[in-house]
Amino acid sequence: MEIFGSSGVRGVVGEEMTPEFVTRVARAAGATFRADGERVVALGRDTRRTGPMLTDAAAAGLAAVGCDVRRLDVIPTPGLQAYCDAEAVPAMMVTASHNPPAYNGVKLVGADGCELSRAALERVEERLLAGHADTAASDDRVDWATVGEVERVDGARRRYVDELLRSVDRERIADADLTVALDPGHGAGALTSPDFFRRLGCRVVTVNAQPDGHFPGRDPEPVAANLPDLGALVRAAGADVGIAHDGDADRAVFFDETGSYLEGDATLAALAAANLEPGDATVSAVNVSQRLVDVAEECGADLKLTPIGSTHIVTRIRELRAEGRSVPVAGEGNGGVLFPPYRLTRDGAYTAARFLELLADRPASEVVEPHTGYENVRLNLHYDDVEERAAMLGAAEAHAADADAELNTIDGYRLDFGDAWVLARPSGTEPLVRVYAEAKSRDRAETLAGALEAAMLAARE
Incomplete structure (x- = not known):
């Protein structure tokens, strides 16, 4: 594919990513959704400063091809996906995830709440490229009487948190009496994760928890170099764990109880070891760590590799499940973990809660200790x-x-x-x-x- 990369399309706003381009993407996506019988499309964004401008452009493009638009405003990508799954509607998410503040982008979600498959994205891209000269795209437009309606939807973030609470072992986590140090990085997770972890029964202390599209406290990518404040907060608060998200909160990375950064590959391996059984399959990208290779072998599970990017991983999981294979956990060492029995999406808050479940038995440093050494x-x-x-x-x-x-x-x-x-x-x-x-x-x-x-x-x- 020429336009949609490993996780949607992104670029610097004002250069590759313009309102005009987003409108064209929205028209192509909306026309493709309409061809599949989908008239209603949800629309969300992260906290980036350019988000309102680009979601306005997206709403216009969708309405121009006859789609009714439900605007959810700022919401984590997995929160938008949960809405899509519950309402059986596809969506556009305006986000650049972990990229720097000058970037923004578009991710497409199906009516099942999952990222579009490679085949579906190729259909959208074909329509987009065919409409580059605004000819085929013009054919998709509807007349004035049938343009789509746009409405704002309230409560989607609350519904997302409520579903998360129903989907994890709330009692086990509450009984562990954990203190969580949380860094949402000024992103969409700042509006959901603090409430979620408090409702799990955790004491929560935060840094960079104010939604701010300038990302003044740190860059959106949750890597060790960007997270010194979280490590310090863990130590100052005597927290049991530190948790950080990226801009759209579909990833989670961790610090242990000493304020030390935990490699994402080690936490993925720990989560895999806790969930894989003989005969299962797991999926990761070509940059997979030997840690996950070792865990798969020890558990008697098959490890399948894909190109880097959640779209590729989701597509491969779909293929395996169509073959009748069990895939309880998958993902990459960047904090993007999937638990397909829950939903075929990366979800930073859900991943973090599943990691908290492991802390009921032993501290974070001991949870990952078998998977260190690299x-x-x-x-x-x-x-x-x-x-x-x-x-x-x-x-x-x-x-x-x-x-x-x-x-x-x-x-x-x-x-x-x-x-x-x-x-x-x-x-x-x-x-x-x-x-x-x-x-x-x-x-x-x-x-x-x-x-x-x-x-x-x-x-x-």
């Missing part, structure tokens, strides 16, 4: 144009060809050395080539990442 390095290499991107990826391919390692090209170039691995792949949402490396020592991981980085930087010059 060091991870991640580098972001910027490029200015498609020529630089091609040169960098060509250098990565040449580097891979010369390496004494097993090569996987399902998404970029992953080199598996047995005791360590390294991966180079282009970002689906930013002008970056990302380099990931994992090994049992940091020196080994940094050496592998550095060699691949040097090869690509040389090609960029």
Whole structure:
């Protein structure tokens, strides 16, 4: 697909992401929904400053092709998905998730509350590209008497939290008497997660919990470098765990009771170990940690790999479940975890609650301890144009060809050395080539990442 990446379409507002572009996406999506018999479309956004402008554009585009629009305003992406599932309506979510404040984007959700499949997204994209000259798109417009109506919907966030409470072991968590330090990162989760964890019976202390599209306290991506305040809050409050979200709260990352950051791969492995049984399958992306590989083997479960991105993972889970396979847990080490028996979506609040259930027996540091022992390095290499991107990826391919390692090209170039691995792949949402490396020592991981980085930087010059 040319437009929809691994998790929707995103770009810098005023450059790639404009009201005009969002209107065209909305018309293409709305016309596709209408062709499938769906007339009503929900519309939500995260807290970004450009969200109101772009949701106005989206509402106009949807109404122009005859869709009735239900505007939910600011809501976590999984909250919008819960609404779609309950009301059996598709949706558009205006969000750039973890990207910097200047970005925004669009994610499409089906009437089952799940991200659209790759096949469905391709149908939308075909219509969008066909309408680029505004010819085919004009054919989708309706006359003045049948344009869609737009209404605001209240209470969707409250309904989402109520459903979360019904879906986890509320009594087990309450009995654990936990103190939770929470950092919603000024995003949509600031309007739902504090209430959710308090209603679970936790004492909640917060930082960066005011919705603010400038993201003054930290950038939206919940990585260790952006979360020093959360670690400090855990220590100051004597909290049992720290929890952080990204901008649209479909991810959760954790700190243990000492205020130490927990690698997302380790928490994913802990959640998988608690939920996988022999014969099950789990799904992750090509940058999967050896931690999850080990857990799958120990549990007698099959691990299936996909290209990076939730759309790919959701599509593969659908395929496995259609084959009759049980997939109790899946996801990536960035905090994006799915529990398909609950809903085939990433949900930061639900993931965090499932992690809290594990803390009823032992502290967070002990929960992840069996899954430690690996060091991870991640580098972001910027490029200015498609020529630089091609040169960098060509250098990565040449580097891979010369390496004494097993090569996987399902998404970029992953080199598996047995005791360590390294991966180079282009970002689906930013002008970056990302380099990931994992090994049992940091020196080994940094050496592998550095060699691949040097090869690509040389090609960029």
